[in-house]
Amino acid sequence: MKEEQLQKYAALVVKTGVNIQKNQTLVIMSPIECAEFTRLVTEAAYKEGAREVVIHWNDEISTKIKYLHGPDEIFDEVPNWQVESMASYSQAGACFLSISASDPDLMKEVDAKRISRAQKAKQLALREHTERLMSNKNSWCVVSVPTRAWASKIFPGLDAEEAVEKLWDKIFKIVRVDRYDPVAAWKEHTDILSSSMSLLNKYNFKKLHFTNSIGTDLVIELPKNHLWLGGAEKTSGGTEFIANIPTEEVFSAPKKDGVNGIVYSTKPLNYGGNLVNNFSLTFEDGKVVDFSAEEGYDTLKGIIETDEGSKYLGEVALVPYDSPISNSGIIFYNTLYDENASCHLALGRAYSSCIADGDEMSSEELMKAGINTSLAHVDFMIGSEDLNITGTTYGDEEIPVFRNGNWAFHL
Structure with a gap:
């Protein structure tokens, strides 16, 4: 049974996730411990007509050894071959799969500044690809x-x-490969997300106000002509794909200078093998002006100080508390899973597709429209059982969006 579900999972990733096209190249970033599944994906991709499957293996234990014993200057360097590889494949129209499966506690003994420097160097070097x-x-x-x-x-x-x-067993259920036809199940699921997205776009809110009992009191303005997205997306060439499997969110971009108040995290953030837990961020005119963390303060500081844009928000995402991953009752210590169990925000770069015609805009046009840009994009979870969200329209009508952690209107 497990072998059958593994095959279904690999096929789902290829057909629905990246939605590989005939004669297209697939580039996979995979931990070496996930080699068995990566090979199944490779086989599934070739069966769907892939031109080539290219695998970039990584080993987080070797990375830890480097962090602990490598000379200081190497954490500001990224080899040219890595940059050229990713740039050339993306320019040639390849699709990309990343397998996220890091040890949440591995980097505890590592200097957080080294991790921050290495992450920033990588983000800067791979900017074009990103x-x-x-x-x-x-x-x-x-x-x-x-x-x-x-x-x-x-x-x-x-x-x-x-x-x-x-x-x-948990993953098979959450990603729907326990169903007879996972691809069809995902089509049904993305249609439901699309209905949430359409309703939010219809309301065209000017701002959202987030509150809960642990202290969150945050107002997020939204740019004019913003768009809510969720479920399936399309490339500029028209290919439909799903960027996250699983996904339960609908998301948009905040107005860069329109965020004010305080927000508290509700789940740990695993960043580069370090946990950041029980933290808060205070915003004025969009910018983080104060922050705290019971665990991982230096890691959080490094994220915020990546560049000027990482001090601002680039994403606001809505996920009902009554949803499959949340209802599992598990903290996954993995952003892909935890962010799809909880409303969340992201520090750093916004998706240009979250504003009308944004994918065709220059960086200057996006900035003028209120869309944040940064080397970073780091999601963190803010959803709770008692989270309330109230939307304000351009006619100053206040409409309940979330009440007690869930959608307040019928979808």
Whole structure:
């Protein structure tokens, strides 16, 4: 049964996630521990007519050794071959799959400043490639596969093998590969997300006000001509793809200078192998002016100080508390899963597709329209069982959007 579901999962990633086209190249970024699944995806891609499958393997334990013992200056460097590889494949129209499965506790002993420097250097070096993905010039998808360390963090009472099996069972259910036809199930799901998206676009809110009992009191203005997106997206060439499997969110871009108030996190953030937990951010005119964290303060500081744009928000996403991942009752310590169990925000770059004709705008035009730009894009979770969101229209009508963590209007 597991082998059958693995095959279905691989096929789902290829057909629905990146939606590979005949004679298209697929580039996979995979941890070496996920090699078995990566090979299944490779086979599925060739069966769908892929021209070539290129795999960039990574090993987080080797990366940790580098962080602990490497000379200081290498954390500001990215080899040209890495930059040229990603740029050339994206320019040639490849699609991209990233497998996210890091150990949430691995980098505890590593100097957070080294991680921040390495992340910033990578973001700067791969800027052209990232911009292509975030403006939907190429199809892309992020998925997760259990590893021993990640599964043991989620299920500490089990031995590693049992934890991995249990996490596989959870993932199979969440990504709908336990269904007879996962591709059809995902089509039905994305249609539901599309109805939420359409209703939010119809209201065309001027601003959203977030409040809950732990102290969040945040007003987010939205740019004129903003768009809510969710579920399936389309490349500039018209290919439909799903960037995150799983996904439960509808999202848009805040107005860069239109965020005011304080927001508190509700789930841990795993960033580069370090956890940031129980943190708050205070905004004035869009900019982070104060922050705190019970765990991972230096890591949070490094994210905020990546560049000027990382001090501002680039995404606001709505996810009902009563949703499959949230209802599992599990904290996954993995942003792909935790962000799809919770309303969330992102520090840094906004998706240009979140404003009308944004994918055709220059950087200057996007900035003028209130769309933030940055090297970073880091999601963090703010949803709670008692989260209320009230939208204000351009006619100054106040409309409940969320009440007690869930949609306040019938979809």
